[in-house]
Amino acid sequence: MLLEVRNILRVRFLFLMVLLSVALLGAVMVSPQAPPQTQQPAPGTPTASTSPSSSPQGVVAGSVPSPFGAQAQPAGLNVVVLDPAHGGTDSGARGTGGIRESEIVLDFAIQVRHALEAQGFQVVQTRQGNDDPSFDGRSATANAQRGAVFVTLHVSSTGVPGSTRVYVNSDLPTVTDSSGLIPWDRAQAPFLDLSRKLGDLVQGFLAQHFKGSPDTAQAATVRQLRTTAAPAIAVEISSVTVDDRADLDRMAPGVADAIARGVAAFKPSYVVPSTRGALP
Numbered sequence: 086m087l088l089e090v091r092n093i094l095r096v097r098f099l100f101l102m103v104l105l106s107v108a109l110l111g112a113v114m115v116s117p118q119a120p121p122q123t124q125q126p127a128p129g130t131p132t133a134s135t136s137p138s139s140s141p142q143g144v145v146a147g148s149v150p151s152p153f154g155a156q157a158q159p160a161g162l163n164v165v166v167l168d169p170a171h172g173g174t175d176s177g178a179r180g181t182g183g184i185r186e187s188e189i190v191l192d193f194a195i196q197v198r199h200a201l202e203a204q205g206f207q208v209v210q211t212r213q214g215n216d217d218p219s220f221d222g223r224s225a226t227a228n229a230q231r232g233a234v235f236v237t238l239h240v241s242s243t244g245v246p247g248s249t250r251v252y253v254n255s256d257l258p259t260v261t262d263s264s265g266l267i268p269w270d271r272a273q274a275p276f277l278d279l280s281r282k283l284g285d286l287v288q289g290f291l292a293q294h295f296k297g298s299p300d301t302a303q304a305a306t307v308r309q310l311r312t313t314a315a316p317a318i319a320v321e322i323s324s325v326t327v328d329d330r331a332d333l334d335r336m337a338p339g340v341a342d343a344i345a346r347g348v349a350a351f352k353p354s355y356v357v358p359s360t361r362g363a364l365p
Protein backbone atom coordinates (compact mmCIF):
# COMPACT_ATOMS: atom_id res chain seq x y z
CA MET A 86 0.00 0.00 0.00
CA LEU A 87 1.49 3.29 -1.10
CA LEU A 88 0.75 6.52 0.70
CA GLU A 89 1.07 10.20 -0.09
CA VAL A 90 1.65 12.75 2.67
CA ARG A 91 2.94 16.32 2.42
CA ASN A 92 5.04 17.76 5.23
CA ILE A 93 7.66 19.97 3.67
CA LEU A 94 8.69 22.30 6.46
CA ARG A 95 9.16 19.51 8.96
CA VAL A 96 11.13 17.62 6.37
CA ARG A 97 13.58 20.44 5.91
CA PHE A 98 14.11 20.79 9.63
CA LEU A 99 14.61 17.06 10.02
CA PHE A 100 17.12 17.01 7.20
CA LEU A 101 19.13 19.79 8.79
CA MET A 102 19.17 17.81 12.03
CA VAL A 103 20.33 14.70 10.16
CA LEU A 104 23.12 16.66 8.45
CA LEU A 105 24.23 18.06 11.80
CA SER A 106 24.18 14.60 13.37
CA VAL A 107 26.22 13.08 10.55
CA ALA A 108 28.80 15.86 10.76
CA LEU A 109 29.14 15.45 14.53
CA LEU A 110 29.37 11.67 14.24
CA GLY A 111 32.00 11.99 11.52
CA ALA A 112 34.11 14.26 13.69
CA VAL A 113 33.95 11.79 16.57
CA MET A 114 34.82 8.84 14.34
CA VAL A 115 37.73 10.47 12.54
CA SER A 116 39.55 12.20 15.33
CA PRO A 117 40.95 9.08 17.08
CA GLN A 118 42.40 7.82 13.77
CA ALA A 119 44.06 11.04 12.71
CA PRO A 120 47.86 10.90 13.09
CA PRO A 121 49.12 13.23 15.81
CA GLN A 122 50.47 16.58 14.62
CA THR A 123 49.34 15.85 11.07
CA GLN A 124 46.06 17.08 9.72
CA GLN A 125 45.50 15.37 6.43
CA PRO A 126 42.50 16.19 4.28
CA ALA A 127 39.94 13.52 3.73
CA PRO A 128 39.68 12.09 0.20
CA GLY A 129 37.73 14.46 -1.94
CA THR A 130 38.39 17.41 0.32
CA PRO A 131 39.64 20.45 -1.57
CA THR A 132 43.37 20.81 -0.87
CA ALA A 133 44.02 24.23 -2.37
CA SER A 134 45.31 25.54 0.95
CA THR A 135 47.88 22.73 1.22
CA SER A 136 50.79 22.86 -1.21
CA PRO A 137 52.64 19.58 -1.89
CA SER A 138 55.87 20.90 -0.31
CA SER A 139 54.11 21.57 2.97
CA SER A 140 53.41 17.87 3.37
CA PRO A 141 56.84 16.21 3.10
CA GLN A 142 55.50 12.75 3.88
CA GLY A 143 52.90 13.08 1.16
CA VAL A 144 49.21 12.45 1.36
CA VAL A 145 48.11 9.01 0.32
CA ALA A 146 44.68 9.20 -1.18
CA GLY A 147 42.31 7.06 0.79
CA SER A 148 44.59 6.75 3.81
CA VAL A 149 42.27 8.80 5.98
CA PRO A 150 38.60 7.91 6.22
CA SER A 151 36.20 10.61 5.21
CA PRO A 152 34.08 11.97 8.03
CA PHE A 153 31.21 11.10 5.70
CA GLY A 154 31.92 7.39 5.42
CA ALA A 155 29.63 6.82 2.48
CA GLN A 156 31.52 9.35 0.37
CA ALA A 157 34.71 7.33 0.66
CA GLN A 158 33.22 4.57 -1.47
CA PRO A 159 34.32 4.34 -5.09
CA ALA A 160 32.00 5.87 -7.65
CA GLY A 161 29.28 3.74 -9.17
CA LEU A 162 26.56 1.57 -7.78
CA ASN A 163 27.61 -0.26 -4.63
CA VAL A 164 24.79 0.01 -2.15
CA VAL A 165 21.15 -1.01 -2.19
CA VAL A 166 18.96 0.61 0.45
CA LEU A 167 16.15 -1.83 1.12
CA ASP A 168 13.01 -0.46 2.72
CA PRO A 169 10.52 -2.90 4.23
CA ALA A 170 7.57 -0.51 4.28
CA HIS A 171 5.34 0.20 7.29
CA GLY A 172 6.10 -1.48 10.66
CA GLY A 173 5.43 -0.76 14.31
CA THR A 174 1.90 0.49 14.84
CA ASP A 175 1.50 0.82 11.05
CA SER A 176 0.79 -2.70 9.83
CA GLY A 177 0.02 -1.51 6.29
CA ALA A 178 -2.51 -3.50 4.27
CA ARG A 179 -4.28 -6.29 6.16
CA GLY A 180 -6.06 -9.30 4.77
CA THR A 181 -9.15 -10.95 6.19
CA GLY A 182 -6.94 -13.90 7.08
CA GLY A 183 -4.88 -11.71 9.39
CA ILE A 184 -1.98 -11.24 7.00
CA ARG A 185 -0.09 -7.99 7.73
CA GLU A 186 1.83 -6.20 5.03
CA SER A 187 4.45 -4.97 7.52
CA GLU A 188 5.38 -8.56 8.49
CA ILE A 189 5.44 -9.94 4.95
CA VAL A 190 7.77 -7.24 3.60
CA LEU A 191 10.22 -7.72 6.47
CA ASP A 192 10.41 -11.46 5.70
CA PHE A 193 10.79 -10.75 1.99
CA ALA A 194 13.59 -8.30 2.74
CA ILE A 195 15.73 -11.09 4.18
CA GLN A 196 15.64 -13.03 0.94
CA VAL A 197 16.06 -9.93 -1.21
CA ARG A 198 19.07 -8.96 0.88
CA HIS A 199 20.74 -12.34 0.42
CA ALA A 200 20.16 -12.26 -3.33
CA LEU A 201 21.66 -8.76 -3.61
CA GLU A 202 24.66 -9.66 -1.46
CA ALA A 203 25.27 -12.66 -3.71
CA GLN A 204 25.55 -10.14 -6.58
CA GLY A 205 28.20 -8.23 -4.61
CA PHE A 206 26.07 -5.35 -3.36
CA GLN A 207 26.14 -3.91 0.14
CA VAL A 208 22.62 -3.80 1.56
CA VAL A 209 21.41 -1.22 4.05
CA GLN A 210 17.92 -1.76 5.51
CA THR A 211 15.78 1.10 6.74
CA ARG A 212 14.40 -1.18 9.45
CA GLN A 213 15.48 -4.55 10.81
CA GLY A 214 12.56 -5.26 13.10
CA ASN A 215 9.00 -4.26 13.85
CA ASP A 216 9.59 -0.53 14.13
CA ASP A 217 8.32 2.29 11.94
CA PRO A 218 10.91 4.85 10.84
CA SER A 219 9.36 8.01 9.39
CA PHE A 220 9.23 8.59 5.64
CA ASP A 221 11.95 11.19 6.10
CA GLY A 222 14.05 8.92 8.27
CA ARG A 223 13.94 6.24 5.59
CA SER A 224 14.86 8.73 2.86
CA ALA A 225 17.66 10.09 5.05
CA THR A 226 19.09 6.57 5.28
CA ALA A 227 19.17 6.40 1.49
CA ASN A 228 20.37 9.96 0.97
CA ALA A 229 23.35 9.42 3.29
CA GLN A 230 24.72 6.82 0.87
CA ARG A 231 26.72 7.50 -2.26
CA GLY A 232 26.33 5.16 -5.18
CA ALA A 233 23.06 3.71 -3.93
CA VAL A 234 19.68 2.71 -5.27
CA PHE A 235 16.53 2.54 -3.15
CA VAL A 236 13.94 -0.24 -3.19
CA THR A 237 10.83 -0.05 -1.03
CA LEU A 238 8.82 -3.27 -0.61
CA HIS A 239 5.02 -3.36 -0.32
CA VAL A 240 2.19 -5.87 -0.43
CA SER A 241 -1.00 -4.58 -2.00
CA SER A 242 -4.60 -5.20 -1.07
CA THR A 243 -5.54 -5.24 -4.77
CA GLY A 244 -4.29 -6.75 -7.99
CA VAL A 245 -4.14 -10.30 -9.31
CA PRO A 246 -2.85 -12.54 -6.51
CA GLY A 247 0.57 -13.86 -7.47
CA SER A 248 1.48 -10.84 -9.62
CA THR A 249 3.86 -7.98 -8.92
CA ARG A 250 4.08 -4.34 -9.94
CA VAL A 251 6.97 -1.88 -9.92
CA TYR A 252 6.26 1.82 -9.46
CA VAL A 253 8.43 4.85 -10.02
CA ASN A 254 7.47 8.34 -8.94
CA SER A 255 5.42 10.27 -11.48
CA ASP A 256 6.96 13.33 -13.07
CA LEU A 257 8.45 15.86 -10.69
CA PRO A 258 9.54 19.13 -12.28
CA THR A 259 13.07 19.89 -11.17
CA VAL A 260 12.99 23.12 -9.22
CA THR A 261 15.67 24.89 -7.28
CA ASP A 262 15.35 27.44 -4.53
CA SER A 263 16.99 30.88 -4.51
CA SER A 264 20.35 29.37 -3.58
CA GLY A 265 20.21 26.93 -6.50
CA LEU A 266 19.58 23.86 -4.35
CA ILE A 267 16.88 21.26 -4.82
CA PRO A 268 14.22 21.17 -2.09
CA TRP A 269 14.06 17.98 -0.05
CA ASP A 270 10.56 17.15 -1.25
CA ARG A 271 11.78 17.19 -4.88
CA ALA A 272 14.89 15.13 -4.21
CA GLN A 273 13.77 12.41 -6.62
CA ALA A 274 13.42 14.76 -9.60
CA PRO A 275 17.02 14.54 -10.95
CA PHE A 276 16.92 10.73 -10.65
CA LEU A 277 13.60 10.01 -12.40
CA ASP A 278 15.10 8.80 -15.68
CA LEU A 279 17.41 6.42 -13.82
CA SER A 280 14.52 5.28 -11.63
CA ARG A 281 12.45 4.42 -14.71
CA LYS A 282 15.32 2.44 -16.17
CA LEU A 283 15.83 0.51 -12.93
CA GLY A 284 12.08 0.00 -12.58
CA ASP A 285 11.68 -1.39 -16.10
CA LEU A 286 14.58 -3.81 -15.59
CA VAL A 287 13.24 -5.15 -12.28
CA GLN A 288 9.68 -5.35 -13.64
CA GLY A 289 10.95 -7.28 -16.67
CA PHE A 290 12.57 -9.93 -14.46
CA LEU A 291 9.49 -10.04 -12.20
CA ALA A 292 7.28 -10.66 -15.25
CA GLN A 293 9.39 -13.71 -16.06
CA HIS A 294 8.59 -15.16 -12.63
CA PHE A 295 5.00 -14.02 -12.15
CA LYS A 296 2.34 -14.21 -14.83
CA GLY A 297 -0.14 -11.37 -14.85
CA SER A 298 2.56 -8.82 -14.04
CA PRO A 299 3.11 -5.85 -16.36
CA ASP A 300 6.19 -5.73 -18.58
CA THR A 301 7.29 -2.25 -17.57
CA ALA A 302 7.22 -0.09 -14.46
CA GLN A 303 4.30 2.24 -13.85
CA ALA A 304 4.30 5.82 -12.61
CA ALA A 305 2.49 6.79 -9.43
CA THR A 306 2.69 9.39 -6.70
CA VAL A 307 4.71 7.62 -4.04
CA ARG A 308 5.57 9.62 -0.92
CA GLN A 309 8.56 7.49 0.01
CA LEU A 310 10.17 7.87 -3.39
CA ARG A 311 9.75 11.63 -3.73
CA THR A 312 12.24 12.55 -0.99
CA THR A 313 14.83 9.99 -2.04
CA ALA A 314 17.93 11.32 -3.82
CA ALA A 315 18.80 8.11 -5.66
CA PRO A 316 17.33 5.87 -8.35
CA ALA A 317 14.29 4.62 -6.44
CA ILE A 318 11.50 2.11 -7.06
CA ALA A 319 8.58 0.60 -5.17
CA VAL A 320 7.94 -3.13 -5.61
CA GLU A 321 4.40 -4.17 -4.77
CA ILE A 322 3.36 -7.79 -4.38
CA SER A 323 -0.24 -8.93 -4.74
CA SER A 324 -1.85 -9.44 -2.36
CA VAL A 325 -2.81 -9.62 1.31
CA THR A 326 -6.21 -11.02 0.26
CA VAL A 327 -4.86 -14.56 -0.18
CA ASP A 328 -6.26 -16.98 2.40
CA ASP A 329 -2.99 -18.78 2.99
CA ARG A 330 0.14 -16.82 3.78
CA ALA A 331 2.18 -19.57 2.14
CA ASP A 332 0.90 -18.30 -1.22
CA LEU A 333 2.84 -15.09 -0.60
CA ASP A 334 5.87 -16.76 0.97
CA ARG A 335 6.31 -18.83 -2.17
CA MET A 336 6.80 -15.61 -4.14
CA ALA A 337 9.77 -14.41 -2.06
CA PRO A 338 12.56 -16.26 -3.95
CA GLY A 339 11.29 -14.97 -7.32
CA VAL A 340 10.95 -11.42 -6.03
CA ALA A 341 14.46 -11.58 -4.54
CA ASP A 342 15.93 -12.97 -7.76
CA ALA A 343 14.22 -10.36 -9.94
CA ILE A 344 15.32 -7.42 -7.79
CA ALA A 345 18.92 -8.66 -7.60
CA ARG A 346 19.12 -9.33 -11.34
CA GLY A 347 17.45 -6.02 -12.13
CA VAL A 348 19.86 -4.03 -9.96
CA ALA A 349 22.85 -5.93 -11.40
CA ALA A 350 21.64 -5.22 -14.94
CA PHE A 351 21.16 -1.56 -14.03
CA LYS A 352 24.64 -1.14 -12.53
CA PRO A 353 26.55 -0.39 -15.78
CA SER A 354 24.21 2.48 -16.62
CA TYR A 355 24.34 4.03 -13.17
CA VAL A 356 25.85 7.48 -13.12
CA VAL A 357 25.57 9.78 -10.14
CA PRO A 358 23.84 12.91 -11.49
CA SER A 359 25.93 16.06 -11.25
CA THR A 360 23.09 17.76 -9.42
CA ARG A 361 22.88 16.23 -6.01
CA GLY A 362 19.36 16.54 -4.72
CA ALA A 363 17.87 16.64 -1.28
CA LEU A 364 19.68 19.67 0.06
CA PRO A 365 17.39 22.20 1.70
Ligand SMILES: [Zn+2]
Pocket residue numbers: 086087170171177178186238239240
Ligand atom coordinates in the same frame (compact mmCIF):
# COMPACT_ATOMS: atom_id res chain seq x y z
ZN1 LIG B 1 2.42 -0.54 1.62
